[in-house]
Amino acid sequence: xxxxxxxxxxxxxxxxxxxxxxxxxxxxxxxxxxxxxxxxxxxxxxxxxxxxxxxxxxxxxxxxxxxxxxxxxxxxxxxxxxxxxxxxxxxxxxxxxxxxxxxxxxxxxxxxxxxxxxxxxxxxxxxxxxxxxxxxxxxxxxxxxxxxxxxxxxxxxxxxxxxxxxxxxxxxxxxxxxxxxxxxxxxxxxxxxxxxxxxxxxxxxxxxxxxxxxxxxxxxxxxxxxxxxxxxxxxxxxxxxxxxxxxxxxxxxxxxxxxxxxxxxxxxxxxxxxxxxxxxxxxxxxxxxxxxxxxxxxxxxxxxxxxxxxxxxxxxxxxxxxxxxxxxxxxxxxxxxxxxxxxxxxxxxxxxxxxxxxxxxxxxxxxxxxxxxxxxxxxxxxxxxxxxxxxxxxxxxxxxxxxxxxxxxxxxxxxxxxxxxxxxxxxxxx
Amino acid sequence: xxxxxxxxxxxxxxxxxxxxxxxxxxxxxxxxxxxxxxxxxxxxxxxxxxxxxxxxxxxxxxxxxxxxxxxxxxxxxxxxxxxxxxxxxxxxxxxxxxxxxxxxxxxxxxxxxxxxxxxxxxxxxxxxxxxxxxxxxxxxxxxxxxxxxxxxxxxxxxxxxxxxxxxxxxxxxxxxxxxxxxxxxxxxxxxxxxxxxxxxxxxxxxxxxxxxxxxxxxxxxxxxxxxxxxxxxxxxxxxxxxxxxxxxxxxxxxxxxxxxxxxxxxxxxxxxxxxxxxxxxxxxxxxxxxxxxxxxxxxxxxxxxxxxxxxxxxxxxxxxxxxxxxxxxxxxxxxxxxxxxxxxxxxxxxxxxxxxxxxxxxxxxxxxxxxxxxxxxxxxxxxxxxxxxxxxxxxxxxxxxxxxxxxxxxxxxxxxxxxxxxxxxxx
Numbered sequence: 001x002x003x004x005x006x007x008x009x010x011x012x013x014x015x016x017x018x019x020x021x022x023x024x025x026x027x028x029x030x031x032x033x034x035x036x037x038x039x040x041x042x043x044x045x046x047x048x049x050x051x052x053x054x055x056x057x058x059x060x061x062x063x064x065x066x067x068x069x070x071x072x073x074x075x076x077x078x079x080x081x082x083x084x085x086x087x088x089x090x091x092x093x094x095x096x097x098x099x100x101x102x103x104x105x106x107x108x109x110x111x112x113x114x115x116x117x118x119x120x121x122x123x124x125x126x127x128x129x130x131x132x133x134x135x136x137x138x139x140x141x142x143x144x145x146x147x148x149x150x151x152x153x154x155x156x157x158x159x160x161x162x163x164x165x166x167x168x169x170x171x172x173x174x175x176x177x178x179x180x181x182x183x184x185x186x187x188x189x190x191x192x193x194x195x196x197x198x199x200x201x202x203x204x205x206x207x208x209x210x211x212x213x214x215x216x217x218x219x220x221x222x223x224x225x226x227x228x229x230x231x232x233x234x235x236x237x238x239x240x241x242x243x244x245x246x247x248x249x250x251x252x253x254x255x256x257x258x259x260x261x262x263x264x265x266x267x268x269x270x271x272x273x274x275x276x277x278x279x280x281x282x283x284x285x286x287x288x289x290x291x292x293x294x295x296x297x298x299x300x301x302x303x304x305x306x307x308x309x310x311x312x313x314x315x316x317x318x319x320x321x322x323x324x325x326x327x328x329x330x331x332x333x334x335x336x337x338x339x340x341x342x343x344x345x346x347x348x349x350x351x352x353x354x355x356x357x358x359x360x361x362x363x364x365x366x367x368x369x370x371x372x373x374x375x376x377x378x379x380x381x382x383x384x385x386x387x388x389x390x391x392x393x394x395x396x397x398x399x400x401x402x403x404x405x406x407x408x409x410x411x412x413x414x415x416x417x418x419x420x421x422x423x424x425x426x427x428x429x430x
Numbered sequence: 431x432x433x434x435x436x437x438x439x440x441x442x443x444x445x446x447x448x449x450x451x452x453x454x455x456x457x458x459x460x461x462x463x464x465x466x467x468x469x470x471x472x473x474x475x476x477x478x479x480x481x482x483x484x485x486x487x488x489x490x491x492x493x494x495x496x497x498x499x500x501x502x503x504x505x506x507x508x509x510x511x512x513x514x515x516x517x518x519x520x521x522x523x524x525x526x527x528x529x530x531x532x533x534x535x536x537x538x539x540x541x542x543x544x545x546x547x548x549x550x551x552x553x554x555x556x557x558x559x560x561x562x563x564x565x566x567x568x569x570x571x572x573x574x575x576x577x578x579x580x581x582x583x584x585x586x587x588x589x590x591x592x593x594x595x596x597x598x599x600x601x602x603x604x605x606x607x608x609x610x611x612x613x614x615x616x617x618x619x620x621x622x623x624x625x626x627x628x629x630x631x632x633x634x635x636x637x638x639x640x641x642x643x644x645x646x647x648x649x650x651x652x653x654x655x656x657x658x659x660x661x662x663x664x665x666x667x668x669x670x671x672x673x674x675x676x677x678x679x680x681x682x683x684x685x686x687x688x689x690x691x692x693x694x695x696x697x698x699x700x701x702x703x704x705x706x707x708x709x710x711x712x713x714x715x716x717x718x719x720x721x722x723x724x725x726x727x728x729x730x731x732x733x734x735x736x737x738x739x740x741x742x743x744x745x746x747x748x749x750x751x752x753x754x755x756x757x758x759x760x761x762x763x764x765x766x767x768x769x770x771x772x773x774x775x776x777x778x779x780x781x782x783x784x785x786x787x788x789x790x791x792x793x794x795x796x797x798x799x800x801x802x803x804x805x806x807x808x809x810x811x812x813x814x815x816x817x818x819x820x821x822x823x824x825x826x827x828x829x830x831x832x833x834x835x836x837x838x839x840x841x842x843x844x845x846x847x848x849x850x851x852x853x854x855x856x857x
Contacts, residue, residue, distance in 0.1 A: 044573030100714070100726060110544055116560075118648070119567045122549050123560035133549055135647045139477030142648070145565065148655040155544055156590065156611035161845035164715040170723060172713035173847040174619055177542070177611040178591045185608060189623060196626060198713070198730070213569065217577050218585030279632075281598040281607035283533065286505065286586055295604060298534060302632075417586075417595035419607050 005191045006428060008268040009089025009256030010368050011081040011205075015051035015249050015355045018061075019084055023365075024372045026354070027380040028401045032233045033355045034247055040213055047225040049232035050211045051249035051356030053077065067162055070149035072111030075159045077252035077361075078207035082163050085203065085254040089268060092167070096266060102201040103171030104160045105190035107182025109208030109360040111154030112215075117145045159207060171199040177360060180320070181415035182206055183253065184363025184423055188277035190257055200262045206361035207252035219248065222287070224324060236357075237384035238321035238350035239328045239392040246322040249356025253365035272371045275309065275408070276424030278302025286417050289326060293334030295420040300338045300410065303422035307408070311342050314424070315406035316373050318366045319396075320414045321350025321382065322357055329391040331412065336394070347404065349397040353383045363413035367423055370409035374427045377405045438628040439856065441702040442524020442690030443796050444516040444639070448484035448683055448783045452519050457800045459782065460808035461829055465667035466783050467681050472645055480659040482666040483645045484683025484784030486512075494518040499600060505583045506596060507545045508684070512789070513593035513641035514600065516686030520637060521601070524690035524702060528601060537605035537633040538598045539624040541616025541640030541788040542590035546648040551587075554579040597637055605633040611788070613843040614748065616640055617687065618791035622711035622849060624691055634696040639688030642787035653682060658752050658844075671812035672749030672778035673756050673820045680750050683784025687793025706799050709836075710735030710852035716762070717846055719754065724762030724842055728850040731838065732766070735852035740770045742852075743834035744807055744825060746798040748841050749778025750785060753819075755844060760820035762848075763840070768821065775823040775830075777801075781811035791841040795853070798837040802855040805832045 012019060015033030016026035026033070033051040042048045056073075058065045061080035068076050086092045091102075125138035152158070160175045172193055178185050183206025190202040210219070219225045226235040226245035236247040263270055280302060282295035289296070304311065320331055328350075336343040351369050358365055373379050378401050385398040406427075413421045445452060448466025449459035459466070466484045475481040491503050491511035495518070503511060517538075521528070555576035560567045567576075586592060591609040598607050606627050610620045617640025624638040644653055653659060660679035662669035670681040690702075697704055712730025716723020732739065745767065748759055767774045779794035786793050801807045806829045813826035835855040842848040 041569040042573065044570040046573075046577065103713070103715070116565055116567050119552065119556045119560040119572075120565050122552055122556040124564070125549075126553050126557060133553060135473045135475070135549075136477035138549065138647055139475070139651055142651040143477070143479075143654060146651065146655055148657070151652045151655055155613060157613040157616075157843050157845060157847060160612075161715075161843065161847060165717050165846065168717070170715045170717065170726070172849075173612070173715040174713070175611050176608050177589075178594075178607070178609050179589065189608070192626065192630070196630075213567070213572065217572075217580065220577060221580055221582045221584055222586070223582075279606040279608070280534070281538065281595075281604050283598040283602050283604045285599065286502075286592065286595055287583070298604065415591060417589065417591050418598060419591065419595070419609075 003195045004260035005194045005257050005274045006260050006263050007255050007271045007371055008258045008263050009085040011084025011254045012365060012368055013053055013077045013081050014251040014365060015053055020368060027351055027369060028378055030381050030383045030400060031354060032383060034232045034235060037211060039211060042216060045216055046220040046227050047216060048229050051247055052211060053251050067166055071153045073209050074109050074111060074207045075162060078108060078159050078163060081252035081254040082167060082203060085256050086167055089256040091256060099168050100170045101199050102169045103173055103199040104164050104169050104203045105174040105186045106160045107176050107186035107206040107360050108159040110156055112212045114146055115213045163203060169203055178419040179415035179417055180359055180362055181413040181419045181421040182360035184413035184421035185279060187364060187367060187423055188279060188421060191274045191277055194257055194259050200259045202257045203254060204257055205254035205364040208358060208360040209250035210359055211248050211250050234384050236323045236353045238323045238353050238382055239389060239396045240385050241387040241389040243323045243328060246324055247356040249358045251358050252361050253368055255364060270428045272374050272425045273428045275426045276303035276307030278306060278422045280420045282418030284418055289330050289414060293330045295418060296331060296334035296414060297337050299420035299422045303424050307424045309408055311339050313408045314346055314410050315404060316379050316409040317346055317348040318370050318411045319348050319350045320412040321352050323352060332392045332394055343394055347379055347395050347397050349380055349382045351380050363421060366411045367425060370411050370425050373406050373409050378403050436629050436631060437694040438625045438691055438708045439694050439697050440689050440691055440705045440799055441697050442520040443799060444520030444523060444688035445793060445796055446512050446516045447685040447793060448486050453523055453800060460797055463809060463811060465811055467666040467669055469666060470645060473647055478650055478654055480654055480661060481663050482669055482681060484681060485645050486684055491515055505587050507587050508643045509545050509641055510592050510596060512643060512686040513540060514596055516639055516641055516688035517597045517637050520688040520690050526690060530700060531635055533602045533604040535605050535634040536603040537624060537627060537636045538594045538603045538607045539620040539636060539638045540594040540609050541620045542593050542609050542611055543642050543788040545588040545590060546646055547588055549647060551580060551584055593641055612847055614787060614790055615841040615843050615847050615849050616788040618839060618841040618849045618851060619713060621792060622851060625708045625711055628693050635692045637688060638691050639686060639792045640789040641686035642789045643684035644682050644787060645684050668812055670751045670781050670784055672751045672781055672810060673817060673822060673824050674813050675815040675817040677751045677753060677756060680752050681784035683786045685786050685793055686789050687796050689792060704856045705803050706856050707854045708851060709854045713849040715846050716848050719758040721758055721761030721765060723846060724840060724848045725765035727848040728766045728838060728840060731850040731852045737836055739767045739774060741834055742774045742836045742838050743832050744837060745774060745776045746794055746837055746839040747776045747778045749780050751780060757819040760822045764821045773823040775825045777807055777825045778810045795839045801832060802837060807832060
């Protein structure tokens, strides 16, 4: 029999709150975390709003936080969320657990580039006469203004390394970055590491912020973001007929995964069990998901097979639900293909309607939402869902939360470029 | 530990490197002791303190794609192009008939790093918005006039998951797909993960590897700031000298190392040539660069393989060529192999090609996989004077026959993430 994996701790820093409780309570009240961009002047950008984490100061979470002095905000979010998750699991300073068997698997994003100095030296190194960049001028200029530690902290392996070093987690250490599927994939592969016996405990999750000039520029160029600048709080409207793109969010979400017997032995509070994981690729286009949802279908089917559950066991689906035209209709199509007529009886909601899209960190946060649905018996709504789209005809829990006792919940995450991840969490039944 | 009747074998090798653009030419250069480290030609590097690298002089990604696929090169940074080319070479080398593969059982796992933007992509936008005061962009001008001057798919050209994405699209690989972004250990973690996925029966066939190029002005500036590069600008071929007492820093290289890895029965059914079998994998975190974390990763891999240290022919080292890293690595290796008699020697492929970053581990491992099939291990270059801080025996001077059937590949990052893999010679 394979080893079973349970969740014994959770932490979150999101546009709706500085911990899991605040975030979930805000979700259940249908609160909106979207507002004008405050971290830089976006007044002339095509999109001028986002869902931002408010008043964040890492020192309030980790008093001795010098390690992150030059880190990007992504890494700082990760630290605060990890602190909460480990504390919740009772594992911050537990000498009884073997830290060599405690690893980290994140799906975490990059740090933030030195936008101003980079652009400034590109400009200064450009020679109009030759229409060429004098790279030697750029090199000398950039060397004189770039900050070595801040440059080094942009690298993708720094976030999981800091967590491992600070919290003394000496097991396997990974970071994957599969766009918007990243932290879900991290949860899935870490589950497999525990099942296989590589570790007994894994800190998993993701952290990301792309609310900076390059990030907004990149997504605006792809015309992926909503441009509803006259009503930002209405902009993220998954499955609604008038949706026009996603809203950038930021933050971090972390979970402690633990082998079941290990959790029982130390008397841990078991929040839920990870029962299903599926991973596929669309293999279609870098810009669009497959129109028939073939990768999305295959990953949900793979997760269901892995969980050994029946279709009728799934009581709630937390959708990827980005609020883009294509995602929401293709995801709806895929859910109907997988669940058949049952699809109309399974409530589906997108919490991106309230907190925006946390990109690499989105999947882990949405899994935490699923765990809380199992625990509280209340499902968060899809806010701003006002006008039905004929192509999106499922029960999206419009506008207000709904009570339901759910035994098993499914969470979808689909990455830009075609990586699809589905996870299933179940009430722990002993 | 779960036992599995399935076995994972390596059946194709794709190499794009400073010393050869396929596995055969890579192997020839290794045997001939030919270094790929040279003065940087790709751009004017005269503003940098370091002007040497393992550059690939004549790489043209078009050579690796069908005509109708070539338009996608516009949205691929050089790193992605190297990966795509390496994947094609791996399929060629493995004599894979793609029409016979089940797309849903065909996975892709790649190691990837941060990909720097090409400066040229941003010139026009910079010129309309960064021209007012030094060090500041006028964000109003950037938003209004700058953004429309950048090509619409700009961001996609630099996303680290695009190596695996493009490869999945080009070859219709719809199985598990992951991009591990863990610096120098990335492609070994990717290979380990693919190995596990094959054993747990969630795929039958994988393209696995890594690729990276930091030989561009922005990445080179950043690397120079980190102050760990060799300054031997005047003698490039002697600059990368793993474990040698005179080492003074790492040398950057570029390239891709890609394997076809598949389930043994799948390989047999399609009549594939088998190079080697993956038999063990382990990963760990090493706080404080003590070496014990690296040793734990190696021990886990040996345990899974069910072998003792003395059964290993050689260790395929990280061999970064910085004073601290090589000493740290040697301490970890010594903890496991220190009692072996005769000693288990070390080979470091970086001495030929430099540090390929996220593409390094698989490209380096390919040298040992080729060595296993040829029965001969190439020498490490530039190992001239032993360093008392590095208690390892380094294979140098000339090729040496393989005497034992296992190779251990180790890799790690400078922040402490470690991995090790045991690969077995195929008979």
